[in-house]
Amino acid sequence: MFAGALADKIPGMTSGRRALTALHLLLVWATMAAAVPVLGFGLVMAAWGGGRGATAPVLLLGVPLTVGLLATTAAPARTVVPLCGSVPQRLGWAVSVFVLGTLGVLAGLAAYYGGVDLGGARTRIALAGAPYAVAAAFFVPNRRVRLGAVTVLAAGVVYGGFVGPAQAEQRRQEAEAARYREHAELxxxxxxxxxxxxxxxxxxxxxxxxxxxxxxxxxxxxxxxxxxxxxxxxxxxxxxxxxxxxxxxxxxxxxxxxxxxxxxxxxxxxxxxxxxxxxxxxxxxxxxxxxxxxxxxxxxxxxxxxxxxxxxxxxxxxx
Incomplete structure (x- = not known):
């Protein structure tokens, strides 16, 4: 994953700081890959059972819990990320990462419902944590780490905005042509x-x-x-x-x-x-x-x- 790629040698960082950075981003990814699908499932079930109004309690309870859980992943990175030095700073960092990462998740959902192939269920669950890890990488004060985040972000934009939709359109055309060919004898x-x-x-x-x-x-x-x-x-x-x-x-x-x-x-x-x-x-x-x-x-x-x-x-x- 993204965190693993950043575990390679990064100029300007000692081996200990590299390990902490990789662990930090890995924790962010794993935590949000587990929390976001649960939060999303809760919203869907609440909306299905009681309409849009029923989603408000889930958001009021689920979002603070998710942000708090995200803040705990910043504890090992106190010496790597300046914004994670104290509890209030970690909460501010968690809110920023949550907002930025959620924007990425929403963009991914828009691409998915637009027909872009994001793999099977397990792959989509794993991808749910990627935007948060990318957002967290931008707060690491290292140029190579941020460059890696920009590269991952650019790859996501290219695939979700151009390559994926083109492939989806191609699949749609092939499926439509196959439906016309159901009675090829005519x-x-x-x-x-x-x-x-x-x-x-x-x-x-x-x-x-x-x-x-x-x-x-x-x-x-x-x-x-x-x-x-x-x-x-x-x-x-x-x-x-x-x-x-x-x-x-x-x-x-x-x-x-x-x-x-x-x-x-x-x-x-x-x-x-x-x-x-x-x-x-x-x-x-x-x-x-x-x-x-x-x-x-x-x-x-x-x-x-x-x-x-x-x-x-x-x-x-x-x-």
Whole structure:
């Protein structure tokens, strides 16, 4: 730990003072690693049982006891730390270390609840005492000891503020991608038709839908692609069809449906089997040749494509 690292030879200190310094910081770390989790557990249980108001008695009792316990660790350091020479000085030192260390603990909690990995339960308990040992090191009148404290503090800031959050975001993205991959047999994508781009995708337990819209906002164009688990061995025309709807199934099992629209245009729908899935494309702005070209470009959704959709927030999950 931090105290052990400072037990090495420190210029300007005798071997006895080095040992006292290491013992002092080790006692601070061990004491607070034991006391802080107990105090935190008491606060949680009090809040759970009686709300926020119930935490006040725990704080009023627990904080002075913790500060008093911390002050006892300064007794062996009377000859090393000038602020620990008398009982009043040790109490003042303990309050300062407690306040500074608690700020470090709160920063660690914020990082932890932000997704930063701080190890298992035992590691987190051990880390609870580290901010107090670092704070205590700043009161040791030795440049090397304080430099070591600055180094540990800087490492904590870098990990908690930059490296840890980046790793947490990476884990979150990997977990989110894994959830999308739960039904990988439905994740197929086609190349966007000319003048169009992928607008939105939605992955569900039984289907994967993709909307393509025009690149130009002043020109309406739309294509819907849906990949789903097949309900019948081969695509079939509906038994009951609306007026103005024609439907045929060719020798290859591909279904073609055309619906007449009041505007005089036609909405074309093509359905075909692709591997173990059934794929449907429909549009009233893209003709049948364009829909067939879209079907012919079907391919499994790659990791790069999924990452891009997630990064651009163009994909979501349905339940």
């Amino acid at each position: 994740l197929y994508l086609g190349a966007a038709p000319p003048g169009m781009q992928l607008s939105r995708a939605e992955a569900g337990p039984a289907s994967f839908s993709v909307d393509y819209r025009g690149v130009r906002e002043d020109v309406f164009s739309y294509v819907a692609l849906t990949v789903r688990s097949p309900l019948t061995p081969t695509p079939r025309c509906p038994d009951l069809r609306e007026k103005g709807v024609t439907c045929t199934v060719d020798a290859h099992g591909e279904m073609r449906m055309v619906r007449d629209l009041p505007s005089g245009e036609h909405a074309v729908t093509l359905v075909r089997r692709y591997r173990k899935a059934e794929v449907e494309v429909t549009s009233q702005t893209l003709g049948e040749p364009g829909l067939r070209r879209l079907l012919n470009t079907l391919h499994p959704l790659s990791d790069e494509e999924l990452e891009k959709l997630m990064r651009e927030k163009k994909i979501n999950r349905s339940f």
